[in-house]
Amino acid sequence: MQEQESTTPAYVVWTFNRWYPPKPYDTPYASQMEGLTIRACINERASGVFSINNLSEDTPLRARIMMTDVEGKERIDSHAIQICKAAYLWDRVGNITADPLVPLNDAGEILVPPKTHERFWIFIHTKSRMPGAYTGSLMVQPFCDFSPCTIPVHIEVCSLELPDQVPLSTFTWDHFEEYRGEPYNAGVLPDTRGQEDLYMEDLLHHGVNTFLIHYRLLPWPKDENGNLSFDLDFTLFDKAVNRKKGKGTLVIECSLKGDRLGLMCGLQFGNEQWDHAFTQWMKIVVTHLKEMGIAHDEVAFSFFSLNKRNDWETVDNLCHTARLVREIDPELKIFVDYGYKDPLCKFDYHTKALKRVLPLVDIVAMPYQRLQNEEELKLLKDSKKHIWTYISNHYGYDHLIHSRNLCAYGFYRLPLWTNFARQMDGAAIFSSTRWRGDPWNDWYFEDNTFSYDEATHERCTVYNGYSGPITSRRWEAWRMGIDDYKCLHMLKEAIAQNERAQSEYETLLTEACREVITKSDNPDLADQWRWRVIEAILSLRSQ
Template sequence: MARIRFYQVCIFVALLAGAAVAARRETPSILFESNYGERLESGTPEVSLWWASSGWKVSQDRVVPKRSGRSLWVELAQNEREAAQLVVRPHRALTGFTAAASPLMGPQGSQIPASCVEVLRVRYVHVERPSDGWGVAAPWPDPLPPFKEPISLAAEQNQPLWIRVYAPKGTPPGIYEGTIQLNAEGFAAETPLRVRVYGFELPDRATCTSAFGFNASTVYQYHGLADPVDQRLVLDKYWASFRDHRITPYCSTPGITPSVSWTTRSPEQCAGLRPEDARLLQENALTPVIDWAAWDREMQRTFDTFHFNSFRLGIPGITAGDYQGFPAGSRGYDLAFNAYGHAVQEHLRETGFLDEAYVYWYDEPAKADYPLVMNGFRQLKAAVPDITLMLTEQVDPELIGGPNLWCPLISYYKHDIAEERRKAGDRFWWYVCTVPKQPFPGLFTDHPGTDLRVWLWMTWKYGIEGILIWHSNLWTTGMAYPDEPQNPYEDTMSWMTGYGTKPGEKRPWGNGDGRFMYPPEIAGDARPPHPVLDGPVDSIRWEMLRDGVEDYEYLVMLKKTINQAGGTLSERQRAYYKTLLEVPVEIAADPRTYTKDPSPIERQRSRIARVIEKLLQQ
């Protein structure tokens, strides 16, 4: 897992409460921003209605905007999801509140069915200890549970609704119109929803590679699942959430691994080998026999169904003291290790999974670990020369020649150094975790809504091919909660485990760190009254990641359509279109300087979409 070795920075920042408060005085939290949104005409004297971009985190106390509008507005491509927020602010308490969407009617009788317009409830989690100086102790919006039953709304308090639209493949381009119907005891309203569908389709599989940690056992624990059939059913619902957010887990086959046995070789099988190697292979079980059947089936199923684009490959025995009974450095050790690696590599080549595999065997090495790490990479290069070797570390001269895929923290990425390594054939991902804190974009609940979306624009800006986050369903840690599991709805902090943490000790990593999905509300305390077969509750940050990956895809498609247009473009057209491939400074000038307002992102995305549409029509 990607846990930063110098976690003391996090603790230091978190414990300096006075300094954090002072920083918040100097830089007001984004939660209190009020210069956005539009009041809707469909509101009543008793219930104000307004709407905002999905990129804002709406506080419960945010006043109704003065600027007015007539409808919610969403733009998206075919096979894309996009959301807007409809904010309900009653001036008296409401009971029995429900919300539902109508079908969206489009050009020439075309329709987006109501089932493609989800209405989710924005739930707040109370931040008690801010992640950094950008946070504040207050309720922050994050979980997006579905409506299970009518709810009550408090007077003079915002209740945002997350209106998530999906335009299926083949949806005719144009403007679609429908309504969101709101009802409560003594109240009813219909709010117009307008959607523009562009004339191009996003691919099922994301171009930007992703690698996110996930713990299936935690899901089974919280959902109260013991039956393997139930476990499989629910796990697929989590994989569907990964698919719908265009994110890939480290491993899509939890609990299913190839089985390995070892055997000797016959003299005929050793023909042409060095005499000593032939003797060792005939006298010792140094040749692996691998049963791939169950693993192959599950890999093919999950990649075909959920469109994943990478997987973490384990190679046992790296830098081990002995292997198949032979000590490190011996010929028997090397024969067995290399035979296993070769068998794995060639099987992946035959099944078409070689390019998706990466070996991530060591995490964030300290300087003192570098010799061991390089020894491991030398082993791997001999055994699996065609498989990607990844390391969560910044480029260091002592590590060059080891990994061919570098994955530094965003705060440690140096573009000039990366460009030199690219010339040598190396590639780059990058990651965030409990650090860096402000002024970098992060994964925290109490950070600006734009953070994770902007991260993908930065990813494009610097020619980075993938993103990594160490966990996605960190709902509890055994150190902070040794006796009973944490309820992530009630305690939004992600607490440290390892690094000398003692049972019962609470040392903060950051609010929401490693937690992009929540268990169903009924399973929040991991003690449901019965097995819960519902899927996960998404989060605003999970949605922003998806939007960022889709923005990245827009840029990929723009580059491709410009190239395909070839000589049909004038020099002036080509020059203008190529400027759209550059990330404007208004979105991200560098990893520390980026927009906290989603408007610049949305404007640039619209420009790109219109050009893609235009070029495809030529």
């Protein structure tokens, strides 16, 4: 920053670890930054962070933030660089967190109140970029009172290109297509009509390759004067399937509870009439999927979630339904998740329930926290089924922590390292867009009541904007974890192709995972080890 006279209001542009949750009252932890460095592979959405503190006692800082073109082996136009502000949101228990990353307007305008700290993120995509060093400038241009400031920005693109696909099943229970305009629980779902393709693109950009087809989009049997009708209207279902097919696996969420347990016709679950109706309905759905070109290995069905303790009725219902599905088509895949409301349960319910359902299902999503249970993990691994982990913001039975207040690094980036080290088959978070009302506002309930169990918008990593999805620091932590996983897997493959170097580099890979996972309180380690892994990949490829 240029030297300012004592009569000129002062501000500081500085940087700190991106995963430290910023607060408006933070004072600078570092002096004026001399430059911002962003390191990236080819085909990566790279990012950097910086903060601005307005040190004035009474003068707000109104300014424009702009990037110049970035020069190197080629020119990167400034319009290809996005700057976002981390917006502060309050929750009902008094916490304030800067989670959503809101793009600046076309003018790049910002307002920093007196004695206030604001955090900003810079994004640049390096797809098809030439490796090498690039240099540009970040300019803060105040409208009045304050002096302008120019910060050099250095972008280093290495020669390693990340693949488009991650070799891991990734899932987020995305619900952006379920909107129909009617009230939902205590609020109204954000209106995403006309933006569905943007939300789909956002999932792909964040490494998601397994997609939900919500039960509200399924056509159900109809009771017409006591007679069941199976004249099914697949219009909404087809729109969602066509948007997602060919991009990964589909999870058809049937969610047999409430009215759906009776197939929307008031049938008694499990009796002869129900079994016949369910079988006929499933055959129609499966045939329709085949006609749409969906192969068996591209789809799985979810019927029940085992998310409560000692819920043996749901276990029985799942086993009964799964046996019917096996009779319809033994190759159909069945997905089940468990433990959401009780991820740290120390009782043996989950283990007993799993022993009953494992022979009948194909994919099991376990709470990430339950990786600590070695006996249960061994049971799952020995089953030879596809075992995923998923992030839950439950910390005990019926006890939720606002997901915006979870550590973005520890809960959204670090699990991808653990999944690699544990050789899991999939990773998931609940959820990217499972909104219940306004994700920006904890006070949306009409009667001013509040239930953590109902307020599932708190679990979402994506916010709705007028022009489409708005990312968050947690969603970006997940994306960076996906890129970490790609690098770890690429090194594993490179080691397998070079027998002479296996001992040295296998030790490096093991040490990288061990240190990043066990020293989870040091968020710098993931970046440091990622670059050591990248250097190892390039070294092996050059031999």
